[in-house]
Amino acid sequence: MYSEKVMDHFQNPRNVGEIENASGTGTVGNAKCGDIMRIYLDIDENQVIRDVKFKTFGCGAAVATSSMATELVKGKSVQEAMQVTNKAVMEALDGLPPVKVHCSLLAEEAIHAALWDYAEKNGIHIEGLQKPKSDIHEGEEEDEEEY
Amino acid sequence: MDRLIYLDNAATTKTAPEVVEAMLPFFTERFGNPSGIYGFGAANKDVISRQRETIARALNAKPFEIYFTAGGSESDNWALKAAAEAYAPKGRHVITSKIEHHAILHTCEYLEKQGFEVTYLDVDENGIVRLDELEAAIRSDTVLISIMYANNEIGTIQPIREIGEIANAHGVLFHTDAVQAFGHLPINVDECHIDMLSASGHKLNGPKGIGFLYIRKGVKVRSFVHGGAQERKRRAGTENVPGIVGLGAAVERAVRTMGERAAREEKLRNYLIGRIEKEIPYCRLNGDRVKRLPNNVNFSFRFIEGESLLIMLDGKGICASSGSACTSGSLDPSHVLLAIGLPHETAHGSLRMTLSEEVTEEELDYVVDNLKEIVVRLRRMSPLYEDFVKRGGVE
Structure with missing residues (x-):
């Protein structure tokens, strides 16, 4: 059901861990729905992401999207990191099964949450960045009527 | 590695080799339709009867109380829908538990849409239905209690005999989904006052796509599939002879081992x-x-x-x-x-x-x-x- 890339990033996730005194951290998702992602960013004075780490509680796709998202933002400026959308993460992973698309949304959200934390701490405005929602699942996936 | x-x-489960062996002749050699008049087909009617006897013996039931189906989900659907419909003039209340298989729970939701009321009993921290709560839930319009024999996820075995006694004392039909239990635990439908019981072949080293519903003599249950006269006109369609033979062989083996x-x-x-x-x-x-x-x-x-x-x-x-x-x-x-x-x-x-x-x-x-x-x-x-x-x- 998963692509080889997803399996690779799940089995050998990149950038797992924590960063002490991180420039920004973000945690999104909730245990109720079964996935939580936390991203740590280390950002230098030129607003370049020097290092990034993540921790994820969730399914294979949740781990793989976290791993890929950290790879995509590493070494980028915060502005460039804003361009890392869920679509970009999915494409880089050669796609996700439809029921797992929300995992890639969560990865994008986690990066944004960490950037938001960084921006707030430093009094910076990042173009296009909005305060992250804590739970991206709200209102999603209504059960279809059955007869 | x-x-x-x-x-x-x-x-x-893996289909046992002896089960496969028993089934094989019924695909290519003894393929006749059991409804045929000629011996080549009619002989398969006797073959089916023998499987019915094997299964009935395993439950302490009578052969004519065993109805072959396509599996556990069909048996559950049949038992609930047909019994609820048949007994609706007496009442429209059904009792089940919160930990049933979806074949029961989603059928109950369907019944609710048809105007039935369903009580979903809580279970204790180990997944066991509380008998006092069951008894308290019974009303004058309760027509059916459906509680699974053993749970598919956590393996908890329910106090089936006690539940059957309560149902019997109140004159309420008792169905049990025994898909996980049949072939693994000894079951006696008389001792446990079970009126209907669902089981499936592939959970006991039998083939997939075959199961049965036990319906106690005298229980009013409507036809599930309309058509020919198979299964006492209650479940029409040419019998899945290889499947039935496989199920019979699997039950025989399960009882023995x-x-x-x-x-x-x-x-x-x-x-x-x-x-x-x-x-x-x-x-x-x-x-x-x-x-x-x-x-x-x-x-x-x-x-x-x-x-x-x-x-x-x-x-x-x-x-x-x-x-x-x-x-x-x-x-x-x-x-x-x-x-x-x-x-x-x-x-x-x-x-x-x-x-x-x-x-x-x-x-x-x-x-x-x-x-x-x-x-x-x-x-x-x-x-x-x-x-x-x-x-x-x-x-």
Whole structure:
């Protein structure tokens, strides 16, 4: 059901861990729905992401999207990191099964949450960045009527 | 390292070679339609009768009370819909439990849309229906109680005889979904006052696509499939003769081997439970320790999610299942684990391993050794575990 890339990033996730005194951290998702992602960013004075780490509680796709998202933002400026959308993460992973698309949304959200934390701490405005929602699942996936 | 350790026998079992052998002639040689007048076809009618007798004996039922179906889900659908409809003039209230299989729960939801009222009983922390609550739920318009014999996820065995006695005392029909229990536990429909019972072939080393519904003589149940005169006109359609023969052979085998098989599986089950509890911290055995199917092991591991666990086990050649949302196709974890009171987070981290008689202790050692490593690995990756350790939890 998963692509080889997803399996690779799940089995050998990149950038797992924590960063002490991180420039920004973000945690999104909730245990109720079964996935939580936390991203740590280390950002230098030129607003370049020097290092990034993540921790994820969730399914294979949740781990793989976290791993890929950290790879995509590493070494980028915060502005460039804003361009890392869920679509970009999915494409880089050669796609996700439809029921797992929300995992890639969560990865994008986690990066944004960490950037938001960084921006707030430093009094910076990042173009296009909005305060992250804590739970991206709200209102999603209504059960279809059955007869 | 191409090991395959199959620990998902509650999902399906290997068709026993002797079962396959019994079935084979009925595909290419003895393929005649049992409704035929000529001997070549009519002989298969007798073949079917013999399977009915084998199954009836296994339940202490009568052969004409056994109706072949396409499996457990069909039997559950039939029992509930047809009985509810037939008894609607007497009342429109049905009682079931919160931990039933979806074949029961979704059929009950359908009945609700048809104007029936359904009471979903809570269960205790081990998944057992409380008899006083059952009795209190019975009303003058209650027509049917449906409680599963044993649970497919956590293996809990219900007090079926007591439930049957209560139903009988109140003149209410009693159906039990015995898909997980039949062929694994001795069942006596008279002693337990069971009016209807669902079972499936492929859970007891029989073929897929065949099952039966036991309907006690005198119970008014409408036809489920209209058409020909098969199954006493209650379930039309040319009989699945190879499937029925396979089911009969599987039941015969299951009855013959039950005692020894259960003893072996129970010993291995307890060994597996013991090792996991001793060697993996922050785990919880789900379900009752004693009133439990001989082959069922179900644990929750805190701070980790079930699908991740399953993929990693799969990487080691171990087949198991989970009640996590990601394996259920919805965002909610297993309704069974929520019903026994697990918080969502713990319910997402569940692992079910269901053994067979073929599993060895050496294989289970391999499973636990790998499971230990995988749990450590996933916890290192988990923000929930990180928070737990930061709050002072011991690693």
